[in-house]
Amino acid sequence: MEMDEEFIQYVERVENLNEIIGILHWDQEVMMPIDGINARAMQISTLSSMRHELIVDERLGELIKKEAGRKNEEEKAIHREIKRLHERASLVPAELVKELSQLTSRAFPIWVESKQKADFRNFEKSLRLIIEKKREMANCIDREKDPYEVLVEDYEPYLSLSSMEQILSELKDSLIPLIEEIRERGKAVEEAFGDSFDIQDQKYLSEDVLNLVGYDWQRGRLDTSPHPFSMGNVFDARITTRFEEEDIVGGLLSTIHEFGHSLYTLSLPSEHYGTPLCGDMGMIIHESQSRFWENHVGKSLSFWESILPIIKVRFPKTKLGNVEHIYRSVNRVKLQNPIRVNADELTYHLHIIIRYEIESALIRQELQTSEIPAMWNEKMEEYLGITPENDSVGCLQDIHWSHGSFGYFPTYSIGSILAAQINHCIEREVGNLEDLIRRGDYNSLKEWLNKNIHSHGGKYTTPELIKKATGEDIKIDYFIQYINEKYSNIYEI
Amino acid sequence: MEMDEEFIQYVERVENLNEIIGILHWDQEVMMPIDGINARAMQISTLSSMRHELIVDERLGELIKKEAGRKNEEEKAIHREIKRLHERASLVPAELVKELSQLTSRAFPIWVESKQKADFRNFEKSLRLIIEKKREMANCIDREKDPYEVLVEDYEPYLSLSSMEQILSELKDSLIPLIEEIRERGKAVEEAFGDSFDIQDQKYLSEDVLNLVGYDWQRGRLDTSPHPFSMGNVFDARITTRFEEEDIVGGLLSTIHEFGHSLYTLSLPSEHYGTPLCGDMGMIIHESQSRFWENHVGKSLSFWESILPIIKVRFPKTKLGNVEHIYRSVNRVKLQNPIRVNADELTYHLHIIIRYEIESALIRQELQTSEIPAMWNEKMEEYLGITPENDSVGCLQDIHWSHGSFGYFPTYSIGSILAAQINHCIEREVGNLEDLIRRGDYNSLKEWLNKNIHSHGGKYTTPELIKKATGEDIKIDYFIQYINEKYSNIYEI
16 A cells, blocks of 8 residues: 555544444443443544544545545545545535534434334424434535435445335335235245243354354354444454344344344455455445345255254254244244334335335425324335334334434345345355255355455445446346245245 | 633543543453454554544643633633643653553563563563653653652652652551561461352352442443453443452452442542543542452451351352451461462552562662562562562562553552541541441441542542541551551451
8 A cells, every 4th residue: 555644544543433433332232331321422422523523624635635546446445435425524514413413312312202102293393303404414415416315325325326216116016016915815824933932042042053154253242232233343343133032033033134244344354454445335235245144044944954953952842843834934924014123025125115215205305204104104004004003113113214314224125135136146156055054054155255245345336346246237136036936935826 | 611612622522532442441351352452452542642632732732821720629620630631741752652652562462471481581671661761751741850750640640759658668667567477476367268159159249249338230330351440430430350269259359449449430520521520530549449448348347247148148058257257367468479469458568569669760770670570579578578489470460561550559559548548537427437337338438438539520639639538638647557456456466
């Protein structure tokens, strides 16, 4: 690397501050005594401000100009990422950043309370103010552009919104009739598991499975938190999961999902720690990794074949169906479920599409906040045939909007689409996935992912990386094919 | 508070960065996966540099000048603390800070290895280089002053070294003959406890005892780490302890010691979080709190009376002597022990005095590093009648010098002296300590400590605070009286 030392220092500081903020969040969710939040809020706000000041520093702007026109691919990538951060942040007035941060800080407990009371009106004003400020922010960044597109770029700066919207639209067109058919003609699938599983034993089971797929405990740890997440860097990529006594499958899949995230993080090029080269390429690639492991590995027949002996050892008293029954049970379509995070591989995307349609309309001023509950319930009925009992299990269920995260939801679905495309490539280039899993050959999977995705770190943009890894642009076909085969088989339609 | 907003922002940033560095250290010791150190070192170094830049910022210097001459006591204290930091740090060239930080980073693993191999010569060069740089640093800060005094001021800026040295000298004169007498005429005290205690049950016992004395779990937690420590702020004051299977007393006393630190932290004036007013007044006051709880409470007869039923419940199979025997056993003078952290209330101070005499001579260039092992063993023989088996249990046992901490050791002893003075005041103003403990009346103790010490936070300097709390300057008399009574009784001399 021949870049200017002062320039690299800016880059490294920004990256390390991000890491530290990540640790403070992890600690807050997993370890911090409850009253610690009083100090933690100030600590995080201090670091966020200092990070912001670094990023918008005029001196950094000069260095970015000086370092432009680098030929080396890695230097270009570092330059691209810090330039994007700098330009974006420089366009937003500090006052607006502060207002938004205060608004979301205040909105969060109101959202918690409103959700508890199933009272959307209690939350509406906070949400309206946040949306106004987010629009203002989008306008500051690019007055000419669709404000929703500008906000999506916070999570996925490189894949165009039009291509994402195209996918979401095709997804909707394919899934609604398929779910409809399952509802009408599909055989009901009964629960294959008993109804009570000791939490500590579930944790041991998760650890067993992490050992099976090969999680590196020297660089990671497993804890529990109300909302599972993963955090960290190539040297320290921790995951959390969540266990419920009555649901052995949910906790385990959550562990595998987060393992997918952490495997990506742990395979980044460590020699570049402290620069975006040792960072991930955004939410879509990240989610493709977690969904690949959760859906394509963790919900496969051979995976459940291979872990059945472990389950029997950990839960000697539980009644279990045979493995085909378990497989169908793990994958069954939850036709009555109103909650996104509990959804199956089919209905999940309609939950996402509802959020995408509503949030994009809100940001584009095509919908008023007061209309959200009615619109939500209407779409739920139309797409899924469900009317949520109340707003707590309806439009208040997700934390995202209270945080000011608009444009995040689509990345979940696009990540799943990409996971299917990756799965297709692996089957073509490495072998049949069910066979690999049956043989316990996770290394071949990990080698492919490492070589084609993880090891590139932040070098290529999302579309470049997808093209490099799969030989094609992102497309929905592999997902549609996969999902049709899988569910026709399960539901005998 | 009417201070300039920009000035207060500097103050709050420095305080919050300190807190965050504390959390990163806690996480590193208690939670971090082992390989995480690769990223953690960069994270801490990033924050330390940014903190240093803030402190030496010329703009802060201007603001300090502008804010001078404040009349309000609290404003004066904030000004005093940030001014001290700014002036001290501004006198040391950034290059020297960096060199010292690199030297100590490199020295640490060499110390670990040298200690393992009991090979002082392997460590000597690193130590010599650190001492040279520490001297250089002291000279930068004040070329006219005794360099050791300058370094001590890092840990205790307000109590003069001459008064500390006076105390250490009197301590030595009193303790050597007392220990000598115990050696010659004292009755041997036998171990009152069995020799194997389940670690998990020891942790439960520590939690029981923390509940007994009233630790606030909403603002704290107990974990284990190789070296017990406490960290945090008024909203989040965590402690760690260490258990050994063969020693039930050591782990428990370690918990109580750290509880004393955290009680201080948890009783600081929370409305001033983010400023030095919600900070502690240095190592001596801190150590007086931990030693008060460890020695005066945790080693008292009535304390062991009150926890004996808990021990019996937690360890139903262990053989126990009667409580007087246990008391004598907990307090027995370890005449053959070469290790500071395992020492009793008497010999402990001679371990400290040896370190103080050696480190001050090294910094004052009255002693060469090559002479350390011989000097150490000579003093051990002279003061304690012990010759360490090797340097691993001799001059290599403590981590401090490898970190560049010179001038820290004396604060341990001075803290104990102050604890006895505080104990004396409490007995005068609240009541007999043994009675209070027997009645489980920890609240009266905590109220006195809170009112007279904790609630003042960083408002008063160490001598001011001692005078305010005890009505006198620090003096050794109460300690000498306490220690003579206690040990004459135990050893029937």
